[in-house]
Each structure stands twice: as structure tokens, then as C-alpha cells.
Amino acid sequence: MVTVKPDLSLNIGKLKLKNPIITASGTFGYADEYEEFMSIQNIGAIVTKGITLDPRDGNPQPRIAEVKSGMLNSIGLENVGICSFIEHKLPILKERNINFILNIAGFSLEEYAQLAVICEKSEIPAIELNVSCPNVKAGCLEFGKDQETLYRLVSSVREVYSNTLIVKLSPNVSNPIEIALAVQKAGADAVSAINTVKGMQVNPIINNGKLEHSYIKGGYSGPAIKPIALSYIHEIKQVLDIPIIGMGGISNVDDVLEFIAVGSVAVQIGTANFTNPCISEQLAKDLENVLMQHNIMSLQDLIEGNKNANNR
């Protein structure tokens, strides 16, 4: 048993993280909401709620449903808009010394570039491009589906933004390898994967001999999507040189190890923040303990020592 604490730090592009635990966009607000539950400085970074150029009211109700081993959300990117973020939320993040990644979403290629220009001017340390939100009618996922469109989008952001650029990938595509390669070629520093899986909950009733139903469509998240996420990351890892931030149903430290094992350098915690608002701080601590118990000196050693034992 080593008494020295293992070094869990890593760099993603220019962004330095003290450990690989990051909270996922849309599940951690702008961080200040979680101050009453944990010391946010104890995790690697937070990703903000998706920000658009203009404020958005989001989708009509209902927006949330619990489904088997997970949940559906159809929030529709309700957010305060980039200007309000910079005026009201950015000073709080800076003052508290919270490591953050700004998640941005646009409705045209130009909007993404415009947002990136603002982020560059405001010295935002890292951005995550949301090109995979399944819940808005125009934009987002449409850009994330086609490799040529996505290449143009990421390139245009890269041209104007010099800090860490992460692209969040969707599982709702038929060509993950081509998509991931296009993002890498366009100059992204990292990819994060996966965003939510398109899903639907249907409530049928038979009324006077006729079938009636209501439904909610949204992004499926939670433990149920972990196998989809692991397989997706494993697949894109074979072709990518840039780092992968893995996510999808992570709720304990064994899950974190699974994502590292398939090729992630860091992980994002999403739906689990709803189940337990203190979970991300706990996972950072748990990962440190696992490494200590096994005399592994650093996250780097854990990642480099990782090998496939069944050779399949």
C-alpha cells in the first residue's frame, strides 16, 4: 500500500484537470447549484448546460420520464444564452476557481462560429460542441450526422478558437468511425461520447374499445445506455489519436474503470448526478482509493498498463 496519493491529473488540449471526473452537460447547471452538495474543486471539471447564442425557453411539458434503468429528457436546450452566461455565470466560475468546459449549441454553422468567437474573446478555457442534441427541431444532431458538414463546422470553430476544443458525439448515427475521423481531421483536441440515445415512452390505454396513447420522445440516458457507450467508444478508439472522454450511464467507480479500459482518458457523469448530487466528488475519491489499493502511481500508469486480456 502506497501512502503517497496517486497522481490523477491529465491534460485535454490545453486544459489541465486534477482528475478525470467531469460532470456532463445538462446535469450540473452552471456549477453554482451544486455548491451546497459538494466541493466542486475536488473534481476534474464541469461541463455547463448547453448554451446557445440567444436565450431559449425550451420545449413544452412533459420534459422528463423515467424508463427502465434510465430516463428520457426533452428539455430542448432551455438556457440563458451566451451573453447572460458571460455576464452572470462566468464571474462565479472564475471566482470559485472551478475548472469548466462550456457546452455550446448552434442552429447553423455560422452560429457555432459566432459562439466560438465570443468564447475566444472571453477567454473560455474549453468548449464542448453539442452537435448531437436529439431534442431540438433544427440544428444540433443534423450537424453531427454527416461527416462533411461536421468537418466544416469543427474547422470553422477551430479557426477562431484557440483553447481546448471538444466535440460531443452522438450515438444516433450510422457512421461513427467516419464522424470521429472528420472531427479529428478538423482539429478538435478531444471527443466526448456518447450523448443521449433517441428514445420514447408510450402510454397506451384502451378506451371504449379503441387504442389511445400519449408519448414522450427524448434522449435516453442512465445505466441502460452503458453498453451502447462502451461499444461506441471501443469502436472509435481503434481509429482516433485524440483523447476520448467517455460517458453513458456511469454511476460507480467500476463503471469508470470500464470506460478507461475501452480507451477513455476521462469520463463524464450525467444522470447519476440526479440520483445522488454528491456522486462526482465521491467517484474522484473512489478512483483515487482504487489506485492506492493497487499501488498504481498515476492515472497515466493505469491507462498505459491497460491491456485486452481475452484478445478477442
Added chain:
Amino acid sequence: MDMVNLKLTDTKKHPITAEIIDNLPLSEDIYKIILNGQDIAQKAIPGQFISILCKDLVLRRPFSIANVDGDYIHIIYKVKGEGTKYISQLKSGNTVDFIGPFGNGFNITSEKALLIGAGVGVAPMIFLAEELKRKQIPYILAAGFQQKVNIAELNPADDYIVTEDGSSNYAGRVVDYLEEIINTHNPQKIYSCGPTPVLKFVVDIADKYNIMSELALERKFACGTGVCMGCTIQIRENNEIKNRRICKDGPVFDGRSIIW
């Protein structure tokens, strides 16, 4: 893997494993559970809620606090889905994981109050009534149910207990009696919780008699902490329409400000 539990400082809110003191049916589908909430019980104010983890379900279920008694927290709930079914099967001596209190409670002022609860919406009204009693603020409590519910805190001698099946001192719906109650007792403030149609009716009556109203609202959400944006409603504030989160900005709102 054997994990060392993270010691969280007392200043941070975190999930509690609470002993169940009692869990008993009050009617066919309405139950009361009493939890040992430790110091959380003393921090809670009427209108606030706690979120209970229901075993393997991913999302916690929010419950308005129905009363506190020392360290004990009372919750009155209706068995509706998987979450409440799980809770209804817990026995005294079992434990349950909860976190709270969450949300902004009622803004208690000295005006003579009318408390209107419908269904399990009666829960926060009972806690509020206890608080008004302590503060010696006069109030009238009106509670509406479909059928008889054995809530010990309700007193047929003082309270208007209205049941649709006519099993209590007033038959019908609680909303049917509001004007009569207002005319008899002349309250200056209304507090209410219940299904949306009841709350809309309460706002209309409050408007008619020019009485201010505070309503505790409910809607499905994922987080309870103000980040998921699952529970937003529209509120009119200074002639502007704004989105507000029921869990974080509420659940109590000025009745006149709500856009239904």
C-alpha cells in the same frame, strides 16, 4: 471493490440513510411514512420537500413534508407508480435514502389564513397549520379527498373535511365550499396545494375576493436541485413572462403570477 466512504463536511447537503419509524395506510391508496430525519427535520419549513431514492429507480421521488416532530419527518403520499409502490412496502425498522429539504417554503405572514389542500396536497397544509399554531396566527383549514382518509392532525370540529363520497362532515369537492368559507371567516391570505384544476379554481376565487395566494406546485423533474430544467413553468414577473423551476425557484409561487 471495498470503497472508503467519503466523509462529507456537515455544511454540505448529502443523502441520508434514514430509519423508518412507521409506514401506515391512511386510506386505500394514501399512506403516511415517518422517517428519522435527524437534524434535517429541524431545518425544514412548510412547503419544502425531500427526495427519496426508490431502490433501483434512477430518479428520486419528491415528497412535500407533511409535518416534523423532533427528529421525525412525516410524509403523506399516494401510491401511484413504481416509486410510491416501493415506499408503501417498506416496514418500520427498514431504512430509506433521502435528501433534503429542498425548495422554498411558504412565506408565512401574520394575516388570517385559509389553507386549502386537495388529495395528498393536504400534506404541506398540515405542516403549515402546525407552524401557524406555533406562531399564533389564526387560520382555517379545508381538506378535500375522494374518500375518507384517517389523518390524525385533521379535526372535524375545526377543519372543513370534504369528501366526494360524503363520509366526512362536508360532502362534495373542497372547491364547492370555498366561497362559503371565505364569506364566513374572512381570511386575508390563501395557501394551497393540490391538483392543477383545484389550484386554478383557488386562484380565481382568490382574485374574486382580492385575497393574496401562495401555491405549492408539483411537476415531474429529474434533479430537485435546479439543473435539469425538467420542471419549469411560466411566471409573470414585472409584466415579463419568465421560466421558473418548480424545484429550485418554487415549489411555492404567488398564485397570481402563474401562467397555467
